[in-house]
Amino acid sequence: MPESYRPHLRKDDEHPRTTSQSVSSNTTVSHATVQDVLDKKDGRIITIHPEQTLHDAVVLLRDNRIGALLCVDEEGKLAGILSERDIVRKLADQPGKTLPHRVEEVMTRTVETCTADEPLVVVLRLMTEGRFRHMPVVDGDALIGMITIGDVVHFRLNQLELEALQIKQLIVG
Structure with missing residues (x-):
């Protein structure tokens, strides 16, 4: 017998199996990115300057129905963030005297x-x-x-x- 000879086996008659789904395809967690979320948004970025007042900020928050403003300098670079929480803290510290304060006095400067x-x-x-x-x-x-x-x-x-x-x-x- 030649060395390359192999007898016919039962598995030779089986057709290759195909599967449309597998355990890994059904249990793999989506690898969504931040860009995937941004793609679903309207692209507007609501900002405020640090020199503006908290009154300006609450008007922007109210009118845009949002919970935080990005604080940018004159060149448009991120200088901080001002959230509703920041404003509430200031309200608790100085009730009735909060709105005239400047954003830079209340904003969070170290932003993740x-x-x-x-x-x-x-x-x-x-x-x-x-x-x-x-x-x-x-x-x-x-x-x-x-x-x-x-x-x-x-x-x-x-x-x-x-x-x-x-x-x-x-x-x-």
């Missing part, structure tokens, strides 16, 4: 930022551990957006709804 290509799960963890709800998104020194805990939750709920629909279609056929 992220980039658009960062994984959403990492940013969410930072926000949760740091106990803040708003995070500016930067590209180098340029401010390109802001994401909130609400944005992330909304994005994830949409993902879950889509996954449920896909599973339902798989079951129904």
Whole structure:
């Protein structure tokens, strides 16, 4: 017999198996990034200058129905962030005398930022551990957006709804 001869085996008659789904495809966590969330937003960045008053800030917060403002200098670079929480703290310290104060007196100067290509799960963890709800998104020194805990939750709920629909279609056929 030649060395290359191999007898016919039962497995030679089996057709290769194909699967449309696997355990890994059904359990792999989405690798969503901050950019995925930004893509769903309108792209507006609401800012305020540190020299403006808290009255200006609360008007902007109210009119835009948001919870924080990014504070930028004359060149548009991030100088801080002013949240509703910051204003409430000042109100508690100086009731009735808060609105004339300048934003720079109340804003948070050390701001945690992220980039658009960062994984959403990492940013969410930072926000949760740091106990803040708003995070500016930067590209180098340029401010390109802001994401909130609400944005992330909304994005994830949409993902879950889509996954449920896909599973339902798989079951129904």
